[in-house]
Amino acid sequence: MTTIKDRFCPKCGKPSDADGLCAACRVADTPWAVCDTRVTSTHCPGCGATKQVNTWTDTNRERADLAPDLARSAVHFHPDVKRRSIAVSVRDLSANRSRAYLTITGILYGQPVEKECMVELAWHREQCDRCNRITGSYYEGIVQVRAEERDISPFEMQKAAAIATQIEDSLQQGGERLSFISDMTENRDGLDITVGSQHIGLLIVQGITAQLGGRYTTHPKLVGEKNGRQLFRITYLVRLPRYQRHDVVKLSRTYAEVEQADSRSVRVFDLSEGRNRAIKEEEIVRLVGNARNAEPALVAYVAHGMLGLLEPATGATIEIQERPWMAVRAGENVQVLRDGGTLVVVR
Structure with a gap:
């Protein structure tokens, strides 16, 4: 049977609503929020992509927008904290460093809690996987758009380029960062599109022939081996029909x-x-x-x-x-x- 004596906090002697410590003493003994002293953000100077662990993600957010979220990521709450809130103020110290001032509040065991902390934000630059491939002239295929027994028309040239760009945008938005177009060149024979992956190359030729007609063939070429796996570059040859629409x-x-x-x-x-x-x-x-x-x-x-x-x-x-x-x-x-x-x- 529970008695009145059992309802007193053994630490401060004040009445307790539960067995053991009262809410105030439990709060005082609980590290309810811990802040990391330093957080690093790695971004690509070429395209602005950010790196989390070993994964690059495209983003259009500027440094001023990223800083508050980066600072909040330094805070680690006790699981019992409710109604969490973090107010952030950021001051830039240099091109590579900022300082964030955080005011953290919440409710722990029915008691309002508040603390302040300071976090150093380090801005690290590193070339991303995609920009590294592009600047290194890496590619996995070339799409060649030609016309059968005639010159390709300006309309077909523009349409094929638009189709390729639209497919690239769709893949990039879907997270396929390495499915990129590194070069698109018009020449006397037609249009050449250099692509970073075989997947985007195949989608481009399928899109062009679906909208402009014609057919395509693939011509793989062995260029090396990596981790016991053969590496190929593919030339995708699109032949638009002799007669075009209209x-x-x-x-x-x-x-x-x-x-x-x-x-x-x-x-x-x-x-x-x-x-x-x-x-x-x-x-x-x-x-x-x-x-x-x-x-x-x-x-x-x-x-x-x-x-x-x-x-x-x-x-x-x-x-x-x-x-x-x-x-x-x-x-x-x-x-x-x-x-x-x-x-x-x-x-």
Whole structure:
């Protein structure tokens, strides 16, 4: 049976709500918060990434934003402390050192507690794994973007570069720091993209062929061995199709606009019949141009299934047959390409 005598603190003699020491004496005997005297932050001077143990992490935070969290990491609480709070004030002493002043509060065994401590913050610079590879010209593959039997167009060049950059950004945000693009060069043959991992190289060629068509092949080359494992560099060769999207081509009896091309067939929009169909590449008589480079022509009149167009260069009226897919009125513009003396209306 518990008696009144059992409810007194054996240390101070004051009443205790529980067996043993009272709350105040328990608090006095408990190291409820301990501060490390020094904390080091390692960051890369090239990209700003921070290092935790042996792992690098990308961050956009400046030193002033990192310092309070770094200082708080120096505080170690007793597990019984509730409602923890740490107020931080930081003063920079030099380029490599700062001093943090901490006010720490909480509730321990129902008693409010507070203490102050000072922590030295050391800012250490070290080149990260990615920057080290880039500056050392390390790479695991090259993506070569070329076109079949023609020069690659400026649009395709820009589109391929944008696809590669978007894939790099996605992988970097997902934590794949070593999946980077170290160089991207335009040349007379096409576009060369130097990549830091085989994974990003494969994703880039898959992304380019998915959006621009064509096919790709891989050509590995043994460059050495590490820890008993063979090391390869891979050349990814992308061959864009001979005809690109929005190319306008002359067929035997009509004109058509290319929608998709691969090694077997070409899907086109027939500009006479206004329908999609597949044709063989051999059916194409010649390339007229690309609809992206079309120029506007004013529709002077629409009458009896015919359109009167003002020739953009001379202002002369040229009459062409209206097509089922056209929905134009007098006073509006249509987009045209020239095929010799013929104006070809495109979508």
